[in-house]
Amino acid sequence: MAELLTPTLTLPQFLQQPETKPANEYINGEIVQKPMPKGRHSRLQGKLCATINQVSEEGKIAYAFPELRCSFGTRSIVPDVSVFRWDRIPFTSEGEVPDNFNIPPDWIVEILSPEQRPNKVLSNILYCLNQGSNLGWFIDPDDLSILCLMPQQQPVICQGDVVLPVLRDINLTLTVNQVFSWLKMV
Structure with a gap:
């Protein structure tokens, strides 16, 4: 279970703290430590980022970041995968990826x-x-x-050969079975 740490900081104060491993998140005024990723989690996270980036990076459509801190509103979270449309990535004036993302991802993925x-x-x-x-x-x-959630819609539990929803303009067709087949490496 994630460890709940003593909450005494504001979000700006939390963001001044050094990063930890595993990451701490700031949620509803509380500091919560994420669990250390294990094998299945890491495999799914890595394959999902690579698969999304393979079809969306070259065309500058979107980019999937693993374990990226996103601080916005009243929270600072570290989703397992944060996908940002290319035009929403807050590049620096030099065209580099910034250290700080102060906006929500377009597509958030969490692996239980x-x-x-x-x-x-x-x-x-x-x-x-x-x-x-x-x-x-x-x-x-x-x-x-995989539970799929979209704004203003009922969540949908997807299993088997159901094709998963992805962001518009990302040319990717994935089924639940394909995602979980990544766990088999032999």
Whole structure:
């Protein structure tokens, strides 16, 4: 389970603190430490970022960042995968990726770890959707399901050969089975 640390800081004060491993998040005035990613989590996260970036980076459509701190509104979170449309990446004046992202991702992906409470993880996805994100995936490796969330719509639990929703303009067709097949490496 994620460790709840003593909450005594404001969001700006929290952002002045040194980064930790695993990352701390600032949620509703509380500092919560994320669990350390394990094998299945890392594999799904890495493959998903690589797959999205393979079809969207060259055309400057979008980019998937792993473990990127996003601070906006009243939260500072570190989603497992944050996908930003290219035109929303806050590049520096030199055209480089900045260190700080103060906007919600267009697409947030969270992968449930055994130590996490599902509703705490889902609350970050829902918060992002309320702040302007277009899509959220909640991946449950134990259940072999992906809960897909979009603003103003009912969540949909996807399993098997269901094709998953992705951001508009990203030329990617993935089924739930394809995502979980990445866990088999032999």
